[in-house]
Amino acid sequence: MLRIERLSAGYSAKPVLNDVSIDxxxxxxxxxxxxxxxxxxxxxxxxxxxxxxSGGAITFDGVDLLAVPPPQRAHLGIAHVPEGxxxxxxxxxxxxxxxxxxxxxxxxxxxxNIERIFEWLPVLKERRNQFAGTMSGGQQQMxxxxxxxxxxxxxxxxxxxxxxxxxxxxxxxxxRLIEIRRQSGLTMLLVEQRVAEALESADRGYVLEAGxxxxxxxxxxxxxxxxxxxxxxxx
Amino acid sequence: xxxxxxxxxAGLLIGAVYGLMCVGLGLIFGVMRVINFAHGDFMMxxxxxxxxxxxxxxxxALFGNTVGPFxxxxxAGPVLALFGYFVHxxxxxxxxxxxxxxxxxxxxxxxxxxTLGIALILQNGGLIVFGSVLASIRxxxxxxxxxxxxxFDMSIFLNKARSIDAxxxxxxxxxxxxxxxxxxxxxxxxxxADNPTAATYMGIDVDRAHxxxxxxxxxxxxIAGGLLATxxxxxxxxxxxxxxxxxxxxVLGGMGSIIGAFWGGMTIGxxxxxxxxxxxxxxxxxxxxxxxxxxxxxxxQGFFGRMVERT
Numbered sequence: 001m002l003r004i005e006r007l008s009a010g011y012s013a014k015p016v017l018n019d020v021s022i023d024x025x026x027x028x029x030x031x032x033x034x035x036x037x038x039x040x041x042x043x044x045x046x047x048x049x050x051x052x053x054s055g056g057a058i059t060f061d062g063v064d065l066l067a068v069p070p071p072q073r074a075h076l077g078i079a080h081v082p083e084g085x086x087x088x089x090x091x092x093x094x095x096x097x098x099x100x101x102x103x104x105x106x107x108x109x110x111x112x113n114i115e116r117i118f119e120w121l122p123v124l125k126e127r128r129n130q131f132a133g134t135m136s137g138g139q140q141q142m143x144x145x146x147x148x149x150x151x152x153x154x155x156x157x158x159x160x161x162x163x164x165x166x167x168x169x170x171x172x173x174x175x176r177l178i179e180i181r182r183q184s185g186l187t188m189l190l191v192e193q194r195v196a197e198a199l200e201s202a203d204r205g206y207v208l209e210a211g212x213x214x215x216x217x218x219x220x221x222x223x224x225x226x227x228x229x230x231x232x233x234x235x
Numbered sequence: 236x237x238x239x240x241x242x243x244x245a246g247l248l249i250g251a252v253y254g255l256m257c258v259g260l261g262l263i264f265g266v267m268r269v270i271n272f273a274h275g276d277f278m279m280x281x282x283x284x285x286x287x288x289x290x291x292x293x294x295x296a297l298f299g300n301t302v303g304p305f306x307x308x309x310x311a312g313p314v315l316a317l318f319g320y321f322v323h324x325x326x327x328x329x330x331x332x333x334x335x336x337x338x339x340x341x342x343x344x345x346x347x348x349x350t351l352g353i354a355l356i357l358q359n360g361g362l363i364v365f366g367s368v369l370a371s372i373r374x375x376x377x378x379x380x381x382x383x384x385x386x387f388d389m390s391i392f393l394n395k396a397r398s399i400d401a402x403x404x405x406x407x408x409x410x411x412x413x414x415x416x417x418x419x420x421x422x423x424x425x426x427x428a429d430n431p432t433a434a435t436y437m438g439i440d441v442d443r444a445h446x447x448x449x450x451x452x453x454x455x456x457x458i459a460g461g462l463l464a465t466x467x468x469x470x471x472x473x474x475x476x477x478x479x480x481x482x483x484x485x486v487l488g489g490m491g492s493i494i495g496a497f498w499g500g501m502t503i504g505x506x507x508x509x510x511x512x513x514x515x516x517x518x519x520x521x522x523x524x525x526x527x528x529x530x531x532x533x534x535x536q537g538f539f540g541r542m543v544e545r546t
């Protein structure tokens with residue numbers, strides 16, 4: 001569904017991604033793990049069009065994504081749940097979800113989507129008239145996920161949904177994500193620093209270090225790999 | 236007491252129009268974060284547009300002297316909105332929005348120079364085209380008044396033109412608030428203001444949202460300018476006199492708050508009129524800024540300012 005080939009990107013003279021190739025098949029849950037500064041967020045920003053690549057190709061659903069203007073990419077079915085949540089603070093929870101549904105498919109499926117979102121993330125229903133900026137970090141993260149789901153995406157990209165959250169909250173959000181995926185069969189691409197959890201729930205994984213893919217494979221291979229065990233799983 | 240109530244009434248009437256004028260600028264600043272120094276000159280263009288629509292384009296012949304001016308003023312709104320749309324497309328969009336989002340200072344320096352340049356061109360171009368003679372949009376209502384009272388031996392006189400100006404301003408404010416809070420376009424404007432990057436992730440074309448806000452802001456301020464012109468004569472450099480008041484109103488209301496800008500403008504109108512009770516008329520504008528500094532001293536974020544900065 002999403003195919004990234006030999007992608008290089010960065011900010012002005014500083015390259016962040018080098019020859020990165022990643023493949024996400026329809027229905028798959030793929031995790032990208034790696035330390036801070038490895039280029040994970042830059043990769044997501046390049047997919048969404050906020051960062052311009054210096055080389056390589058991205059195709060989504062057979063479409064050359066780099067030829068599509070950034071705001072149009074959401075309309076193709078890509079939902080980006082950004083790092084640091086980035087909800088709209090002066091909009092209410094409900095209005096934030098409506099913004100997620102700006103796409104045609106989101107507009108069409110609004111009623112069905114909102115019911116499912118409220119079922120998966122009941123806190124959003126309770127607080128639907130609250131301003132997003134006044135919510136806690138965990139609640140904002142759930143809102144950011146709900147906002148992504150509201151567009152009826154084909155691909156949900158999650159950038160560090162556990163960032164800055166208490167461990168118990170992060171666990172809860174992971175558990176919700178797995179439940180959402182189990183029920184919807186949605187294709188998901190997850191970037192995460194909590195390597196153990198990410199590799200446990202994903203079908204496949206990539207290890208990104210200093211802008212290079214240093215390792216890739218299915219979840220069993222990665223978890224059995226010595227380097228991963230030493231560097232990320234503390235074993 | 237009678238003098239106080241009279242000044243209060245005058246302040247509320249002029250405040251409503253100032254409020255509308257500030258909202259036009261507040262909308263542009265709130266959504267785009269662009270300091271538009273040319274906004275007073277867009278207003279000047281709005282005044283002249285209303286003036287020529289009324290006198291030369293047949294509105295006077297069609298609607299007469301009483302209703303005609305207000306028809307012309309309302310028509311000047313869409314004309315200036317269209318003008319603003321193209322100014323954004325041709326000029327402002329090159330130094331704002333997603334093109335400069337990643338630059339240091341978000342392109343504010345280029346915006347400053349560009350909008351100052353536009354201001355100079357509009358002022359001097361106005362001088363060439365319109366001449367330096369004072370113009371005004373006269374209606375018989377400008378020089379007649381309604382009398383409220385007498386009640387407890389007191390009467391308050393409301394200038395008819397100014398009263399209608401205030402009512403029109405309030406009506407447009409209500410429509411604009413509904414647009415901003417209830418419609419998809421309005422909500423996407425607010426989302427683009429809150430976080431342009433995340434708005435892009437939602438599929439909102441931020442540059443187009445900016446263009447919409449700029450056009451709307453120009454149109455609204457043009458209407459406010461036309462309304463002011465029913466009582467105050469104007470000339471090609473009139474924008475300078477008002478742009479300061481506009482910025483004071485926007486800052487008072489809280490940078491970025493669109494509704495706040497209305498109350499900021501209202502406050503300025505009230506202070507301006509009430510100050511005449513104790514100060515000579517020439518000191519009106521000094522009074523505005525004394526009160527402005529006082530309010531900002533105690534409430535730096537303005538009436539409706541957000542304590543949280545945008546992400």
